Amino acid sequence: MLFINEGALLKVGMKENILSFTSEELKSVFKQKYNQPSYRAVQVFGWLYKDISSFDEMQNVPKKLRENLTRDFFNGQMGIFQSHRSHDGTEKFLLKCQDDNIIEAVKMEYHHGTSVCISTQVGCEMGCIFCASGREGLVRNLSAGEMIGQILAIQKHAKKRISNIVLMGAGEPLQNFIEVQKFLELVHDPKGLNVGYRHITLSTCGLVPEIYNLAELNLPITLAISLHSPSDIERSRIMPINRKYPLKDLIYACLAYTKKTKRRITFEYALIKGKNDTIADAEALIKLIKPVSGHVNLIPINTTDTKLQAPDLQWVQNFNEFLNSHGQNATIRRNMGSDINAACGQLRWQYLKKSE
Ligand code: SF4
Structure with missing residues (x-):
């Protein structure tokens, strides 16, 4: 069976919608891209479902990681x-x-x-x-x-x-x-x-x-x-x-x-x-x-x-x-x-x- 998923907006410029990532996927991205432990990915995943409008509001996330996230992702809340x-x-x-x-x-x-x-x-x-x-x-x-x-x-x-x-x-x-x-x-x-x-x-x-x-x-x-x-x-x-x-x-x-x-x-x-x-x-x-x-x-x-x-x-x-x-x-x-x-x-x- 051929599924269709072409055409979904997966990227804007080089940035990806972080809301499309499961917590497991984030764990793997955080490890490979930022050399960050799993718990950081879980922390960020939890923040995404709170009422925040930018990565900078994730208070317990290190500044460098917030900067990396801002560079690589957008928060796709509509x-x-x-x-x-x-x-x-x-x-x-x-x-x-x-x-x-x-x-x-x-x-x-x-x-x-x-x-x-x-x-x-x-x-x-x-x-x-x-x-x-x-x-x-x-x-x-x-x-x-x-x-x-x-x-x-x-x-x-x-x-x-x-x-x-x-x-x-x-x-x-x-x-x-x-x-x-x-x-x-x-x-x-x-x-x-x-x-x-x-x-x-x-x-x-x-x-x-x-x-x-x-x-x-x-x-x-x-x-x-x-x-x-x-x-x-x-x-x-x-x-x-x-x-x-x-x-x-x-x-x-x-x-x-x-x-x-x-x-x-x-x-x-x-x-x-x-x-x-x-x-x-x-x-x-x-x-x-x-x-x-x-x-x-x-x-x-x-x-x-x-x-x-x-x-x-x-x-x-x-x-x-x-x-x-x-x-x-x-x-x-x-x-x-x-x-x-x-x-x-x-x-x-x-x-x-x-x-x-
Ligand atoms: S969105 Fe409208 S046209 Fe499309 S399947 Fe549903 S009822 Fe039919």
């Missing part, structure tokens, strides 16, 4: 370029990368903690018709450090710990497999952000070979499949990836994933009026995912495209009740931040349109 707060507490951010690309992230408040939805690519080439992130195509992959940088920027802004992470912003995480895999290792490190795998959700539109590869990692994260239709014909219209990996292949991959990881899969189902919201669709959905026994997350679609509309709330509830009364576990996801364009890619799309 700058918040715009923020919009919803009446429900959801906050959406436009963040600026080192190469001036703009990406989106969203912070959501739940009773169980603060959750951040991050981007894994600049733009996306998957072309799902309901999603603004795909309209400009893929610009490039984000590095693991840039994913960490989003969380650190929001944590600093919110002045509270981020306890849950969702890889469901712009981009297809599994198309950027190497950097996402590294990000999962970084974010889980107890000396860093220390977010448990069970508090991380990775959402994919259905890249089948990469689902098998993710299963091999055997991490107890939650895998969310953007399903959105139980029919190959309709799903191919909504999500072009279905032409490459049709439902049968996707469900086999899901089965392999649950068998290997023992984790329940979440199926995301954005209800679109007249496209996937009939009782026949609900019946087909139950039949399709029955072997996997996953959970269905119903989402009344939230999009700028006026041709795609959500069914009315009563119908969403009827659809949900039908699933549950026929043995399929389902819930309706709260539509958070709809007054601030919190659906995937909307804010960045508006920004790009205004800048044209």
Whole structure:
């Protein structure tokens, strides 16, 4: 399997983003480059996850080492370029990368903690018709450090710990497999952000070979499949990836994933009026995912495209009740931040349109 990680911004000039380094990698760099013991690398790694803006603020690190770090690395914590707060507490951010690309992230408040939805690519080439992130195509992959940088920027802004992470912003995480895999290792490190795998959700539109590869990692994260239709014909219209990996292949991959990881899969189902919201669709959905026994997350679609509309709330509830009364576990996801364009890619799309 060929993974794509070309195109992630790994260096600016000769400097590397220190947030992309695991503590083990830093230990080896410190030894080889600066002849420094492991504990120094661990010390510096810990500092990166504190609210600092320069290496000079690492008070217990020798001056010479701080100078070396300033020469060789940059701290890739992102700058918040715009923020919009919803009446429900959801906050959406436009963040600026080192190469001036703009990406989106969203912070959501739940009773169980603060959750951040991050981007894994600049733009996306998957072309799902309901999603603004795909309209400009893929610009490039984000590095693991840039994913960490989003969380650190929001944590600093919110002045509270981020306890849950969702890889469901712009981009297809599994198309950027190497950097996402590294990000999962970084974010889980107890000396860093220390977010448990069970508090991380990775959402994919259905890249089948990469689902098998993710299963091999055997991490107890939650895998969310953007399903959105139980029919190959309709799903191919909504999500072009279905032409490459049709439902049968996707469900086999899901089965392999649950068998290997023992984790329940979440199926995301954005209800679109007249496209996937009939009782026949609900019946087909139950039949399709029955072997996997996953959970269905119903989402009344939230999009700028006026041709795609959500069914009315009563119908969403009827659809949900039908699933549950026929043995399929389902819930309706709260539509958070709809007054601030919190659906995937909307804010960045508006920004790009205004800048044209
Ligand atoms: S929904 Fe996800 S995979 Fe589909 S175009 Fe948007 S960002 Fe890409």
